[in-house]
Amino acid sequence: MMIDSHAHLELRDFDSDREDVIKRARDAGVDAIVTIGIDLDDCRKAVEIAGNHDEVYAAVGIHPHEVKEINRQTYDRMRELAVMPKVVAYGEIGLDFFKNHSPRDVQLRRFGEQLELADDLNLPVIIHDREAHKETINLLSGWKGARRGVIHCFSGDYAMARKCLDLGFYISIPGTVTFPKAEILRDVVRRVPAESLLVETDAPFLTPAPHRGKRNESAYVKYTAMKVAEIKEMPFEKLAEITARNACELFKIEM
Numbered sequence: 001m002m003i004d005s006h007a008h009l010e011l012r013d014f015d016s017d018r019e020d021v022i023k024r025a026r027d028a029g030v031d032a033i034v035t036i037g038i039d040l041d042d043c044r045k046a047v048e049i050a051g052n053h054d055e056v057y058a059a060v061g062i063h064p065h066e067v068k069e070i071n072r073q074t075y076d077r078m079r080e081l082a083v084m085p086k087v088v089a090y091g092e093i094g095l096d097f098f099k100n101h102s103p104r105d106v107q108l109r110r111f112g113e114q115l116e117l118a119d120d121l122n123l124p125v126i127i128h129d130r131e132a133h134k135e136t137i138n139l140l141s142g143w144k145g146a147r148r149g150v151i152h153c154f155s156g157d158y159a160m161a162r163k164c165l166d167l168g169f170y171i172s173i174p175g176t177v178t179f180p181k182a183e184i185l186r187d188v189v190r191r192v193p194a195e196s197l198l199v200e201t202d203a204p205f206l207t208p209a210p211h212r213g214k215r216n217e218s219a220y221v222k223y224t225a226m227k228v229a230e231i232k233e234m235p236f237e238k239l240a241e242i243t244a245r246n247a248c249e250l251f252k253i254e255m
Contacts, residue, residue, distance in 0.1 A: 001255065002030045002225060002240045003247040004218040005172055006092075006126065006152050006200035009035040009056065010045035013204040013215060021203075022053055025218035031055060031244065032253055033218045036092050036126060036152075038063035040074060043081050050086040057253060059089035059126050061118075065101035067110035075117060082121045088251035090118035091126025092152055095139075098131040108135065115143045124250055125149035127169070133160050140167055150250060153202050154188060161188045165196055170250055172198040175208030175216065178227045189231045194242045198250070199225045 004025065014021055025033060035050060036059045037043030043060040050058035060081045062070055082090060093114040095107050102110075118125045124147045129136040133156050141163075148168035153176075154161065161171050171192050177185050189197070199221055201208075207216035208223040222240075229239035248255055 001244040002028075002199070002221060003032045003034070003244040003253075004030055004201050004203070004221040005034050005150065005198040005243075005247045005251075006174075007033050007035050007203040007218050008038070008042075008205075009033065009049055009203070009218075010037060010042045011204060014217075018049070021217045021219075022056065025221075026055060028219035028222055029240075030218050030221060031255060032057060032247070034059055034088060034247070034251060037061060037081075038092065039066040039069065040077055043078070047081055047084045047087060051084075057086050057088045057251060058084075059091050060087055061091040061093045061114060061126065062110065063092055064094055064096040064107045064111070064128055065099065068102035068106050070110055075113070078117065079121065082123060088123070088253060089126050089149065090114065090121060090123040091149070092128045093118075093125060094128035095132035095136055096128060096130045097135070108139070111139055115139065115145060118149075119143075119145035119147075122147060127151045128153070130155060137163050137167075140164075140169070150198055152200065153206070154185065156188070157184050158188050158191050161192055165192065170196055170198050170246060172200045173224060173228055174200050174202050175206045175220065175224050177224060177231075178209040179212075186231055189228050194232060194234070194239060195246065197228065197243055198247050199228060199243045
C-alpha cells in the first residue's frame with residue numbers, strides 16, 4: 001500500500017491526461033492521492049476531482065503565493081469547500097520567502113488566520129515552508145490547534161525536523177531525496193522515525209530520479225518511497241505500509 005500525500009492533480013498540467021495519470025498511479029500500487037488546492041478556483045477543482053475518483057482526496061487552502069488575493073469573501077468560500085465530502089485537510093498554507101509572490105507581512109498575517117480557520121474546521125494542516133524556517137516554527141509553536149498536520153516537501157535540517165516533531169507534525173519527504181545534492185534531507189530521513197514520515201510527489205513538480213526532467217505524477221511516489229526505504233535500511237514494502245498508515249491516521253482516510 002502506498003499513498004501520495006501531496007499532489008496537484010487539479011493543475012492545468014494534467015488537463016490533457018488526468019484520467020490516465022490516476023490510472024497509472026493505481027497500476028503502480030498507489031492506493032490514495034491527496035490533491036492540494038492552492039487558490040479558490042483550484043480548491044473547487046480539487047474537490048470536484050476527489051468527488052469523481054474513489055482513490056483521490058482533497059485539501060483546500062490558499063498557498064502563500066496567492067494570499068495577497070484573499071478578501072472578505074474568500075474565507076466564507078473556503079469554509080463551504082472544507083466541509084465537502086473527501087476534504088481531509090486544510091492547506092497548503094504557510095510561508096514562501098524565496099519567491100515572495102505575496103508580501104511577507106501579508107503572508108505572515110494570512111498564515112495565522114488560516115491556521116485558526118483550520119482549527120475551527122477541525123482539519124489538520126498542510127504546511128508550505130520555503131526559506132522561512134524560523135518564522136514557520138514561531139507561528140506553529142504559538143498555534144493551539146487541536147489537530148496538527150504535516151510539513152510538506154520538507155527542506156530544513158534535522159534540528160528543524162526535531163522541532164516539528166515535538167510540535168506534533170509529520171515530515172513529508174518529496175522526490176528531491178533522490179537528488180545527488182540532497183544529503184541534508186537524507187540525513188533527516190535517516191534520523192526521523194518512519195512512524196513520523198509521509199511520502200509525496202508534489203506533482204507536477206520535483207520529479208524524482210530516474211525521471212528527472214519529465215513532469216512528475218503520482219505513480220512516481222514509489223521512487224521516493226524506495227529511496228527512503230534504502231536510507232532507512234528497511235524493506236520497501238514495510239516503509240510504504242508505514243507511511244501509508246501515517247497518512248491514513250493524519251487525514252482520517254479509511255483504506
